[in-house]
Amino acid sequence: xxxxxxxxxxxxxxxxxxxxxxxxxxxxxxxxxxxxxxxxxxxxxxxxxxxxxxxxxxxxxxxxxxxxxxxxxxxxxxxxxxxxxxxxxxxxxxxxxxxxxxxxxxxxxxxxxxxxxxxxxxxxxxxxxxxxxxxxxxxxxxxxxxxxxxxxxxxxxxxxxxxxxxxxxxxxxxxxxxxxxxxxxxxxxxxxxxxxxxxxxxxxxxxxxxxxxxxxxxxxxxxxxxxxxxxxxxxxxxxxxxxxxxxxxxxxxxxxxxxxxxxxxxxxxxxxxxxxxxxxxxxxxxxxxxxxxxxxxxxxxxxxxxxxxxxxxxxxxxxxxxxxxxxxxxxxxxxxxxxxxxxxxxxxxxxxxxxxxxxxxxxxxxxxxxxxxxxxxxxxxxxxxxxxxxxxxxxxxxxxxxxxxxxxxxxxxxxxxxxxxxxxxxxxxxxxxxxxxxxxxxxxxxxxxxxxxxxxxxxxxxxxxxxxxxxxxxxxxxxxxxxxxxxxxxxxxxxxxxxxxxx
Amino acid sequence: xxxxxxxxxxxxxxxxxxxxxxxxxxxxxxxxxxxxxxxxxxxxxxxxxxxxxxxxxxxxxxxxxxxxxxxxxxxxxxxxxxxxxxxxxxxxxxxxxxxxxxxxxxxxxxxxxxxxxxxxxxxxxxxxxxxxxxxxxxxxxxxxxxxxxxxxxxxxxxxxxx
Numbered sequence: 001x002x003x004x005x006x007x008x009x010x011x012x013x014x015x016x017x018x019x020x021x022x023x024x025x026x027x028x029x030x031x032x033x034x035x036x037x038x039x040x041x042x043x044x045x046x047x048x049x050x051x052x053x054x055x056x057x058x059x060x061x062x063x064x065x066x067x068x069x070x071x072x073x074x075x076x077x078x079x080x081x082x083x084x085x086x087x088x089x090x091x092x093x094x095x096x097x098x099x100x101x102x103x104x105x106x107x108x109x110x111x112x113x114x115x116x117x118x119x120x121x122x123x124x125x126x127x128x129x130x131x132x133x134x135x136x137x138x139x140x141x142x143x144x145x146x147x148x149x150x151x152x153x154x155x156x157x158x159x160x161x162x163x164x165x166x167x168x169x170x171x172x173x174x175x176x177x178x179x180x181x182x183x184x185x186x187x188x189x190x191x192x193x194x195x196x197x198x199x200x201x202x203x204x205x206x207x208x209x210x211x212x213x214x215x216x217x218x219x220x221x222x223x224x225x226x227x228x229x230x231x232x233x234x235x236x237x238x239x240x241x242x243x244x245x246x247x248x249x250x251x252x253x254x255x256x257x258x259x260x261x262x263x264x265x266x267x268x269x270x271x272x273x274x275x276x277x278x279x280x281x282x283x284x285x286x287x288x289x290x291x292x293x294x295x296x297x298x299x300x301x302x303x304x305x306x307x308x309x310x311x312x313x314x315x316x317x318x319x320x321x322x323x324x325x326x327x328x329x330x331x332x333x334x335x336x337x338x339x340x341x342x343x344x345x346x347x348x349x350x351x352x353x354x355x356x357x358x359x360x361x362x363x364x365x366x367x368x369x370x371x372x373x374x375x376x377x378x379x380x381x382x383x384x385x386x387x388x389x390x391x392x393x394x395x396x397x398x399x400x401x402x403x404x405x406x407x408x409x410x411x412x413x414x415x416x417x418x419x420x421x422x423x424x425x426x427x428x429x430x431x432x433x434x435x436x437x438x439x440x441x442x443x444x445x446x447x448x449x450x451x452x453x454x455x456x457x458x459x460x461x462x463x464x465x466x467x468x469x470x471x472x473x474x475x476x477x478x479x480x481x482x483x484x485x486x487x488x489x490x491x492x493x494x495x496x497x498x499x500x501x502x503x
Numbered sequence: 504x505x506x507x508x509x510x511x512x513x514x515x516x517x518x519x520x521x522x523x524x525x526x527x528x529x530x531x532x533x534x535x536x537x538x539x540x541x542x543x544x545x546x547x548x549x550x551x552x553x554x555x556x557x558x559x560x561x562x563x564x565x566x567x568x569x570x571x572x573x574x575x576x577x578x579x580x581x582x583x584x585x586x587x588x589x590x591x592x593x594x595x596x597x598x599x600x601x602x603x604x605x606x607x608x609x610x611x612x613x614x615x616x617x618x619x620x621x622x623x624x625x626x627x628x629x630x631x632x633x634x635x636x637x638x639x640x641x642x643x644x645x646x647x648x649x650x651x652x653x654x655x656x657x658x659x660x661x662x663x664x665x
Binding site for chain 2: 047048050051052162164165167168171172174175178182184185187189190213216217218220221223224225389390393394396397398399400401404405408410413414417420421424428429430431446447450451454459
């Protein structure tokens with residue numbers, strides 16, 4: 001309890017409030033503009049947090065994440081194009097409502113549902129993450145290696161359609177992170193005699209390059225090719241839904257919040273799956289399912305509550321085990337590490353105040369994001385109208401500033417350019433970049449822990465299969481990969497059969 | 504280029520990269536001597552290089568055997584002029600910007616690089632737009648990040664006004 005009171009005091013400073021406001025604003029703008037993602041927003045905001053204390057930095061990161069998730073609903077409702085993949089299910093009914101001149105109510109309801117979904121997930125997170133962390137306290141290097149491999153197996157979920165391509169991305173990320181001083185013996189690897197390279201490739205520099213540069217290139221390609229989307233969004237205000245209206249959706253909110261939290265806690269899944277599942281369940285339990293898709297508020301409440309509940313769910317493996325479940329939490333993990341916070345079971349035992357801070361800042365971020373969305377929607381609609389190629393110029397400048405700010409060297413800007421170019425070519429080869437990010441984040445831990453385990457066992461591999469938790473995580477990894485391989489094969493066969501049938 | 508051909512090209516490039524990586528690991532990273540059971544500094548990058556080689560080979564093999572339904576008939580696999588232009592523009596801008604940052608510091612470099620990019624590359628001819636975007640970005644970031652948030656911005660070697 002003392003930790004929470006201290007955390008409340010720490011959150012009630014102008015630095016934290018300003019950082020939350022800034023993060024929420026950036027997140028909402030990035031979320032509202034189709035094509036810009038909250039992962040990109042996080043990668044750009046992270047370097048800016050370096051000069052901040054821990055609380056403002058965490059506040060900025062969490063509010064960017066939550067703001068990005070929330071902003072997606074604006075474009076989904078107003079123009080029928082989801083700002084983020086998580087808001088895709090909101091389009092069905094949200095855009096219909098906008099066409100029926102109920103855009104204000106739709107945005108208001110989406111915002112309130114988002115806030116409720118997020119806070120509900122926080123409550124579940126509060127309970128479950130403690131249990132998970134207590135269990136994980138007993139883990140040694142072998143168990144952590146198995147856990148990281150389980151974390152890496154979620155590459156399958158991020159690999160879109162081809163597991164081989166996803167794995168290539170993951171391996172490339174692991175390779176990049178092995179550049180620099182080796183973590184056990186301190187031997188220089190691929191540094192080519194450069195002292196700057198001894199520290200290796202900075203995680204954030206790589207993230208900025210991977211996420212932001214390919215986006216800018218695509219925006220220029222679209223503009224040059226004459227197919228830049230013209231966005232026409234009229235002015236809009238927000239109408240708050242009545243208490244009675246929200247009460248009538250209580251079961252929908254609760255169900256969708258639970259779905260979102262559970263899906264969010266499973267690494268490699270994320271917002272879009274949760275939103276579609278919740279939408280499907282809302283339709284199933286609706287008294288008039290035929291109304292869903294025709295502009296029913298239940299079709300806005302369900303996906304918005306679910307995809308926001310994912311934010312709390314995703315924090316469970318991140319805080320409890322130190323394993324990120326998606327690109328956004330991977331970036332947050334990178335940011336926490338830079339601020340000297342190592343998420344995982346030890347954090348609960350050694351720094352409970354930090355955990356309390358994170359919980360309080362999570363709630364604060366939700367409050368600020370909801371208020372900003374309700375009262376600043378006109379600003380986000382204006383941001384939607386800025387041509388993508390002009391935004392891309394600003395993004396490139398921010399990429400350079402962000403990369404430079406990490407270690408105050410222009411060398412990192414050049415590294416960011418190289419990684420950005422590589423990221424673009426990977427995307428062109430249909431190799432997704434999200435697994436690269438997972439490899440970048442988990443690479444150092446995987447190498448350090450696996451080598452430590454082998455040192456402890458004097459080179460015997462038996463250390464990896466002599467403990468139950470390690471076996472459990474290896475088993476889960478095999479299960480995840482197996483399920484994805486089978487799922488992909490089935491989907492491929494179905495699609496090929498459909499094509500053959502058409503032909 | 505068909506998706507299968509594109510996979511073959513990408514797979515071959517990755518396979519070559521894996522080969523160069525493995526050679527680099529073997530030739531440039533010393534292994535630990537004297538402790539037989541230990542995995543030295545070479546072990547992890549070597550394993551990753553081998554894994555990449557195997558996966559690249561699988562990618563190439565897959566292009567001969569399995570047709571991806573979503574990729575069939577996808578014409579977006581070839582580079583067109585707009586894409587080449589975008590790549591040159593983006594990296595030309597970033598390269599020039601880095602050089603300007605080095606010499607003139609953040610504010611001047613940002614204003615000059617963005618204005619030049621808008622006028623010469625994006626062909627923007629509206630003075631308010633060019634001035635607004637370039638000066639807005641330069642002074643906005645300098646004020647908010649540099650001054651208000653204390654983020655260290657590049658200082659120039661020739662000119663260092665801000």
